[in-house]
Amino acid sequence: MVLSASLLYGLCGAALIGLGLYGFVVHRRLIRRVLAFNVIGSGIFLLFGAAAYRDPVAGSDPVPQAMIITGIVVALSATALALALIVAHARLARSDALPEDDRSGDPDEGRP
C-alpha cells in the first residue's frame, strides 16, 4: 500500500497530538505545559488540514483551511494570555509552577 500524502500528514498530526499530550501531563512547569498545548494544537490543525484533502480530483476543501487559520489565531491569543499570567504569577510566587505542583524532586531540572 502506498503511503498517500494526506495519510502521512494525518499520521504526523496524530503523533504530534500524542507527544503534546504526554508533555502536558508530565510537566509541572507551566511554560512547558503551554508549549505542549501548542504542540497538540499543531497536531490537530495538521490532522484537520489532511482531512480536507480527500478527493484528488476536486483538490482540497478550503473550509477547513479557513477554520485552521481561525484556530491558530485563537491558540495564539490563548498562549499570549497564558504567558502573561505565568509571568505575573512567577513574579509574585517566585515559582513557575502551580502551588500544588511546586515541590522539590521536580522532574524538570533547573530554575529559570
Place this chain on the structure above:
Amino acid sequence: MTASALALALILTAPLFGALAAMLMGRRGPAIALATIIATAAGTLILLVIIATEGAVHLAIGGWEAPLGIQLRADGLAGGFIATTALVMGAILAVAAKPFAGGKTERRSAYTFWPLALLLWGALNAIFLSGDLFNLYVGLELLTLVAVALVGIEGKRETLAAALRYMMFALMGSLLYLLGAALLYAAHGTLDIALLAERVGSAPGDIVAAAAITGGLAAKTALFPFHAWLPPAHSGAPAPASAMLSGLVPKASFYILLRFWFEAAPDLAGSGVLMLLGGLGAFAMVYGSLLALHQDRLKLIIAYSTVAQLGYLFFIFPLAGGESAAQPWAAGAWSGAIFHALSHAMAKASMFLCAGLIIEAIGHDRLPGMKGIVRALPMTVFAFALAAITLMGLPPSGGFTAKYLMMTASFAAGQPFWALMLILAGLLAAAYLYRPLALAFALPDEDAPAPKAVSRARQFAPLALALAAILLGILSAAPFAFIQIGRPGAAVEGLE
C-alpha cells in the same frame, strides 16, 4: 433590514462595541455599560416578542446558506438564555459600578473590569445564537479567555494561581473540543448543527468525536472529576466577577453540550454514555455539597455549591436523551433542567453579589464575622435567603419547578435514583446554606466592629435577581411554553 435581523445584530454587537468603547475610554466604564445594557435589552425584548409570535428565527449572514455560510439561530432555548443573561448582567453591572468606578487615581482593575465584563456578555450571546459547531468553538474560546482574565483581575498571588489552574483545564478542554469538531468535519463535511443532525451516526469515528467534544465541554463546565479549578477561581475573583463566572459561564458550555447531544447527534447517545454523564453529575452533587459543608468562608461555600448544582444539570442526559427522547416524560425532564440552569444563574449571581456587599460591610467573608449582619444589611440578607430558597428547591421558586419537573420525569421513566439524588441535593443545600443564614440572624458579638454602611440602591440589585428566580417558579407556565419553541421533536407535555 428586518426586525429579527436588527434584534440579532443588537444582541451580538452591542456588548462587543461596548467592550471596545470601554477599552478606549477607560474612565467612562459605568456609563458605557449602561448604554450597552439599554441597547442589548432592547434587542433582547424584540427577539423575545418575535420568537413568541413567529417561532424560531434563522439568519444566514450575508445571504450565505449552510454549509458555506454562517447561521445564526434563535429558538426558545436561546431566547431564554439570552434574556436571563441580560437580566443577570444588568444586575451585576449595577452593583459593580461603585467598586470599579473610574476615579482620579488609575487602578488596573477599574480599567480592565468593564471591557472584560462586556466582552464576556458578547461571547455568551454569540454562543447562544450560534448554529454551527465551529462558531461555538470561537465563542467558547473568547468566553474562556475573558473568564480567566476576570479570575486574575486583582493580580494577587492566589488569584493568579487560580486563573492559571483554570486556564490549564480550559486549554485542554478547548483542544479536545476542536479535535472532535475536526473529526466530525472530516467525516461529514459540515459543522452546521442542522446538517449534522441528518448525517451523524454514519461514520465510525463519530463516537470518538462525540467523546472528545463531551470531555472538552465537561472540563469547562467543571463536571466531576474536572471540578478542581472551580472553587478557588470563583471564590478568588471580586464578587461581581464571581457572579458572572459562577452564574453564567458554566451554562455556556452546558448549552453547547445540549445543542450537541440533543440536536446535532441525538442518535449517538447510547444508554451507557447517558448514564455516565448523569452519574458524574450525581457524584459532583454529593461531593460539592459535602465540601460546601466544610468551608468556613462564605464565597467558598457558594463556589462549592456551584459544583453541586452544576452536577444535577447533567441528570438531563439519562432522563431526556437517547431512547428517552421519544417518551412522554422527555419534555418535562428537558424543561426541568433548563429551568434549573436559568434559576441557578439568577440565584447564584444574586448570592455572590450579596457576598460582595457583605465583604464591603465587614471587610472579609469569614463566617464568624457575619454574626448579626442582618441588622446592617437587611435587604442583602433577605436576598441571600430568597436565593437560598431557589438553590434548595423549595416552593414556590424556579428551583422548585425545575426539581418537580425532573422528579416526575424520573419516576415516569422508572429511574427513581435521580429523584432520590435530587431530594438529597435539596437537603444538603439546605444544610450548607443554613450556616451562613443562621449566623446572619444571630446576635452580634459585643466587641465586633460596626459594619460599614452599604447604600440601599446597591442592595436592591441582588434582591431583584433573587426575586426573579422566585418569579420563575410562580409564573412558570409562560417560560415553560416559551423554551419549547423550536425544540426539535418536541412532544410538548404540560405540567401534569
